[in-house]
Amino acid sequence: MTQWSGYLGLILQGALVTIELTLMGSALALIMALLAGMGRLSRFFVLRALATAYIEFFRGTSIFVQLFFAYFVLPLIGLELTPLQAGVLALGLNVGAYAAEVVRGAVQSIGREQHEACIALNLGRWQGLRHVILPQAFLVMLPTFGNNAIELLKATSVVSLISLADLTFQAQVVRAQTGNTMVPFATILVIYFILALLISWGVRSLERRMARGLDGVRV
Amino acid sequence: MSAPIIKVDAISKSFGAFKVLDGLSMQVMPREKLALIGPSGSGKTTILRILMTLERIDGGHIQIEGEQLYHMERNGQLLPADERHLARMRQKIGMVFQLFNLFPHKSVIDNVTLAPMLTKGMPRPAAEKRAMELLDMVGMADKAKAMPAQLSGGQKQRVAIARALALQPKIMLFDEVTSALDPELVEEVLNVLWRLCAETDMTMLLVTHEMGFAHDFADRVLFFDRGKIVEEGKPDEIFRHPKQERTQGFLKKIIAAGHRV
Numbered sequence: 001m002t003q004w005s006g007y008l009g010l011i012l013q014g015a016l017v018t019i020e021l022t023l024m025g026s027a028l029a030l031i032m033a034l035l036a037g038m039g040r041l042s043r044f045f046v047l048r049a050l051a052t053a054y055i056e057f058f059r060g061t062s063i064f065v066q067l068f069f070a071y072f073v074l075p076l077i078g079l080e081l082t083p084l085q086a087g088v089l090a091l092g093l094n095v096g097a098y099a100a101e102v103v104r105g106a107v108q109s110i111g112r113e114q115h116e117a118c119i120a121l122n123l124g125r126w127q128g129l130r131h132v133i134l135p136q137a138f139l140v141m142l143p144t145f146g147n148n149a150i151e152l153l154k155a156t157s158v159v160s161l162i163s164l165a166d167l168t169f170q171a172q173v174v175r176a177q178t179g180n181t182m183v184p185f186a187t188i189l190v191i192y193f194i195l196a197l198l199i200s201w202g203v204r205s206l207e208r209r210m211a212r213g214l215d216g217v218r219v
Numbered sequence: 220m221s222a223p224i225i226k227v228d229a230i231s232k233s234f235g236a237f238k239v240l241d242g243l244s245m246q247v248m249p250r251e252k253l254a255l256i257g258p259s260g261s262g263k264t265t266i267l268r269i270l271m272t273l274e275r276i277d278g279g280h281i282q283i284e285g286e287q288l289y290h291m292e293r294n295g296q297l298l299p300a301d302e303r304h305l306a307r308m309r310q311k312i313g314m315v316f317q318l319f320n321l322f323p324h325k326s327v328i329d330n331v332t333l334a335p336m337l338t339k340g341m342p343r344p345a346a347e348k349r350a351m352e353l354l355d356m357v358g359m360a361d362k363a364k365a366m367p368a369q370l371s372g373g374q375k376q377r378v379a380i381a382r383a384l385a386l387q388p389k390i391m392l393f394d395e396v397t398s399a400l401d402p403e404l405v406e407e408v409l410n411v412l413w414r415l416c417a418e419t420d421m422t423m424l425l426v427t428h429e430m431g432f433a434h435d436f437a438d439r440v441l442f443f444d445r446g447k448i449v450e451e452g453k454p455d456e457i458f459r460h461p462k463q464e465r466t467q468g469f470l471k472k473i474i475a476a477g478h479r480v
Binding site for chain 1 (some may be wrong): 249271272273302306309310313314316318320321323324326333334337338366369381384386467
């Protein structure tokens with residue numbers, strides 16, 4: 001019994017690493033999504049081209065290869081990253097590419113009349129975006145961002161391949177030490193599922209809070 | 220006689236192959252109240268949108284208070300206006316839309332304070348004080364904390380008017396501001412317009428299908444058809460004794476549809 005609780009401790013340590021990766025990766029993904037999503041809508045060709053290249057490249061190549069590239073190839077050109085840094089970088093850039101299209105779609109879904117109200121009130125382009133368009137678009141983005149965050153959570157398991165001690169890595173350790181496959185993997189399956197539920201729940205409650213008053217019913 | 224506040228000179232505008240405005244010219248004097256009437260597609264809304272810089276013109280010139288709207292003078296040459304020039308010119312003009320275009324994620328008072336705080340750097344307390352005065356004037360002070368979705372169409376439109384007034388424009392453009400309202404809500408918005416007329420010295424351009432209101436309110440009525448001003452004059456001349464056949468035909472149709480003239 002004591003033996004199993006020690007192993008559970010290992011797995012919970014792994015859970016912390018997974019949570020850390022998910023939070024930091026999501027933060028980077030959010031930044032990249034906003035930058036690239038707005039870049040796609042830019043008046044300037046160079047920005048549009050850069051954003052498109054980023055999105056297509058990171059959507060079009062494997063997250064495994066991106067991670068290995070960050071961890072094994074970047075040091076060759078003098079950019080040494082810790083496993084955690086490499087993990088956050090690869091996950092954030094990869095998921096950010098998907099989420100960028102969400103940002104673009106959401107901003108485009110805001111009606112022309114809102115843009116025209118901004119012009120009639122003499123708001124600058126950036127002021128209109130910041131105070132009128134993006135707050136409304138963000139509400140449209142949220143449900144899909146929730147999906148993206150869950151995708152990112154699940155993708156964190158690839159970092160076990162570069163020796164980062166996340167949930168999946170620790171389950172392997174426990175399996176190697178105990179010879180038991182069923183218990184460690186069943187345990188992390190449940191933990192991944194609970195973490196995903198937490199993300200869903202968090203995003204839904206954020207959505208409810210932000211939508212307050214918009215439909216004239218809840219205030 | 221003073222100089223016109225708006226001077227439109229031979230402007231044209233097409234949407235694809237459809238010529239909305241065809242060499243249109245008009246002048247508006249300071250403080251004048253103008254009603255623009257005519258069948259849909261005649262270009263009356265387009266001219267308001269052009270004055271608000273929501274549509275660009277294909278040709279011609281517009282001057283606001285003697286200054287070019289779509290051009291700027293540099294070393295004696297007329298160049299297309301840049302964003303800075305447009306922003307400066309827009310300060311003189313406000314617009315109220317048919318569908319209100321309120322910001323749904325902001326409360327009534329925040330809708331009114333947003334632009335003065337951002338574009339004029341007004342501190343929040345001053346902006347809110349001014350907003351409350353304006354909301355009071357349009358009869359919406361008790362709804363200052365409400366969200367737009369909680370308001371009726373007439374209430375939304377009154378907030379939209381207060382929002383446009385907050386920037387203290389010299390010229391106000393009203394684009395069919397009662398067309399989207401239920402009949403019983405039209406009057407509360409028209410009453411606000413009467414109040415503006417009595418209490419401010421703004422120049423007002425009104426695109427409307429409320430012929431009775433246009434008759435009582437306007438100093439001058441312009442009848443638009445197919446991108447041109449077909450007839451203009453004092454309300455009585457246009458509504459009681461229209462000279463042009465097209466004006467007569469239009470008014471006949473409007474009266475047949477049950478509108479009071």
